[in-house]
Amino acid sequence: MTPDAVDQILAQWQRERSDLDAAPMGVIGRIARITKHLDRSIQAAIAEFDLTLGEFDALATLRRSGVPYQLSPTELFKALMISSGTITHRIDQLEQAALVQRIPDPSDRRGTLITLTDKGFHLIEQAVEAHVINADRHILRALDDAERDALAILLRKLLLSLEAD
Numbered sequence: 001m002t003p004d005a006v007d008q009i010l011a012q013w014q015r016e017r018s019d020l021d022a023a024p025m026g027v028i029g030r031i032a033r034i035t036k037h038l039d040r041s042i043q044a045a046i047a048e049f050d051l052t053l054g055e056f057d058a059l060a061t062l063r064r065s066g067v068p069y070q071l072s073p074t075e076l077f078k079a080l081m082i083s084s085g086t087i088t089h090r091i092d093q094l095e096q097a098a099l100v101q102r103i104p105d106p107s108d109r110r111g112t113l114i115t116l117t118d119k120g121f122h123l124i125e126q127a128v129e130a131h132v133i134n135a136d137r138h139i140l141r142a143l144d145d146a147e148r149d150a151l152a153i154l155l156r157k158l159l160l161s162l163e164a165d
Contacts, residue, residue: 045134049127059124070115
């Protein structure tokens with residue numbers, strides 16, 4: 001197999017600190033580098049929709065929540081793993097673009113729900129399609145179906161262990 005940039009880093013550590021098994025750094029380094037590539041690729045795929053990655057994530061979270069496509073701000077920031085301040089800013093931006101609206105929560109007089117507008121719904125429908133095509137045809141093109149399945153299983157196992165901590 002062709003060496004990658006992380007192999008060079010591991011070789012350098014082997015040369016400089018042969019007493020350490022740096023193999024775990026290889027896994028983490030590859031995940032970190034892949035994350036940067038993923039962010040760039042996804043941003044490029046959704047650029048035509050004039051959305052940031054964070055805005056895309058918020059709209060997609062509302063869309064996949066199902067009818068009536070609404071969540072509380074707390075549900076949104078927990079699903080997106082961001083702070084409450086960040087979600088407030090993001091909602092403000094999406095509301096200014098008329099992609100979401102704040103409505104009173106009928107089950108909590110003090111609460112608010114964030115709802116996709118028709119404009120937001122139609123935009124995220126198109127952006128999600130572009131994202132899925134990009135994932136299939138570009139991001140994961142080097143892997144066959146069996147490799148994708150195996151990678152998904154391993155990543156799920158790793159994620160579950162990290163989220164259990």
